[in-house]
Amino acid sequence: MKTKHSDLIDSLTTRGYRLTPQRELLLSMLSETDTHLSADTLLTRARKAYPRVNKSVVYRNLELLTELGLVSRVDFGGGHVEYEVHRHPHHHHLVCRNCHHMIGISSDTFADLQRQLADRYGFSADMDHLALFGLCHDCQTSEPANAHAQRSHHPHAL
Amino acid sequence: MKTKHSDLIDSLTTRGYRLTPQRELLLSMLSETDTHLSADTLLTRARKAYPRVNKSVVYRNLELLTELGLVSRVDFGGGHVEYEVHRHPHHHHLVCRNCHHMIGISSDTFADLQRQLADRYGFSADMDHLALFGLCHDCQTSEPANAHAQRSHHPHAL
DNA sequence: TTGACTGCAAAGCGTTTGCAATAAC
DNA sequence: GTTATTGCAAACGCTTTGCAGTCAA
Numbered sequence: 001m002k003t004k005h006s007d008l009i010d011s012l013t014t015r016g017y018r019l020t021p022q023r024e025l026l027l028s029m030l031s032e033t034d035t036h037l038s039a040d041t042l043l044t045r046a047r048k049a050y051p052r053v054n055k056s057v058v059y060r061n062l063e064l065l066t067e068l069g070l071v072s073r074v075d076f077g078g079g080h081v082e083y084e085v086h087r088h089p090h091h092h093h094l095v096c097r098n099c100h101h102m103i104g105i106s107s108d109t110f111a112d113l114q115r116q117l118a119d120r121y122g123f124s125a126d127m128d129h130l131a132l133f134g135l136c137h138d139c140q141t142s143e144p145a146n147a148h149a150q151r152s153h154h155p156h157a158l
Numbered sequence: 159m160k161t162k163h164s165d166l167i168d169s170l171t172t173r174g175y176r177l178t179p180q181r182e183l184l185l186s187m188l189s190e191t192d193t194h195l196s197a198d199t200l201l202t203r204a205r206k207a208y209p210r211v212n213k214s215v216v217y218r219n220l221e222l223l224t225e226l227g228l229v230s231r232v233d234f235g236g237g238h239v240e241y242e243v244h245r246h247p248h249h250h251h252l253v254c255r256n257c258h259h260m261i262g263i264s265s266d267t268f269a270d271l272q273r274q275l276a277d278r279y280g281f282s283a284d285m286d287h288l289a290l291f292g293l294c295h296d297c298q299t300s301e302p303a304n305a306h307a308q309r310s311h312h313p314h315a316l
Numbered sequence: 317t318t319g320a321c322t323g324c325a326a327a328g329c330g331t332t333t334g335c336a337a338t339a340a341c
Numbered sequence: 342g343t344t345a346t347t348g349c350a351a352a353c354g355c356t357t358t359g360c361a362g363t364c365a366a
Binding site: 022052 | 320321
């Protein structure tokens with residue numbers, strides 16, 4: 001994916017934005033992984049190379065890169081957001097609410113839905129990096145058993 | 159929807175939870191509207207009746223009611239969350255990213271998708287109150303014109 | 317040279333927490 | 342009377358902001 005990286009840099013500079021080491025680092029981290037990374041992960045990793053990189057720079061550049069269409073923001077719900085380089089074709093994420101396993105799926109699966117929304121409601125849906133929650137194959141048979149501690153507030157569950 | 163309200167209260171008390179004025183107020187606000195309300199809106203409205211209602215009570219009870227399945231949490235992305243009484247059949251939301259208009263649609267539209275995800279990936283998707291973003295009919299022809307101020311950070315847009 | 321960009325520190329926002337006081341059962 | 346629930350205040354985690362200094366062009 002090295003080519004991709006230089007393409008991304010070109011997209012930046014040809015549009016008149018400056019190529020700073022911080023921006024280059026962000027782009028290379030994003031293009032060298034095959035998943036999505038959170039702002040915090042990006043900051044932590046960036047600091048291994050440039051210890052003084054600041055979080056505001058990470059956020060500001062992620063916003064810029066997203067606006068320029070070089071990077072996609074994936075909203076996993078619950079305030080959890082991650083970023084990934086904008087690849088074609090788009091893909092989506094099936095996130096298991098039990099074991100947190102994540103399945104990447106092609107956008108084809110959503111083509112019918114997209115068509116229906118357009119036909120019935122005249123709505124042009126952004127089918128970019130959707131995240132859907134549910135239960136993966138393994139957890140459907142063993143959900144309660146596998147359930148992690150995280151949520152048990154019931155005073156008397158009855 | 160008064161019947162619904164008393165049903166909700168029954169669900170609470172029969173499970174051993176106490177019926178406090180704060181809880182009753184939350185449930186009545188939620189069952190008397192036909193849309194979803196944010197925690198903040200609920201707090202503000204609740205204070206008209208009980209000026210001393212505290213936000214932590216609103217949050218704690220919304221969490222309880224959600225766990226009990228009486229209320230659904232709708233995640234609109236970008237950290238924006240709203241709550242509504244859990245009705246059947248479920249419905250979903252098409253949110254226009256331009257004019258913020260919201261279209262409620264039936265869950266039928268998603269039945270095929272749900273089946274495909276199950277067949278292809280063995281994934282049982284939570285098809286509860288999804289929110290999809292995109293452009294509504296009116297905004298597809300006039301997006302740039304209608305675009306609201308909110309995002310214009312480009313130093314030199316070129 | 318110059319203004320786009322960075323680092324820093326502080327604030328913003330919605331949400332969560334610990335705890336003593338209160339009130340539903 | 343008991344203890345689930347409340348109100349309060351403080352802290353949380355993530356993100357955004359204003360500003361003075363810096364460096365890519």
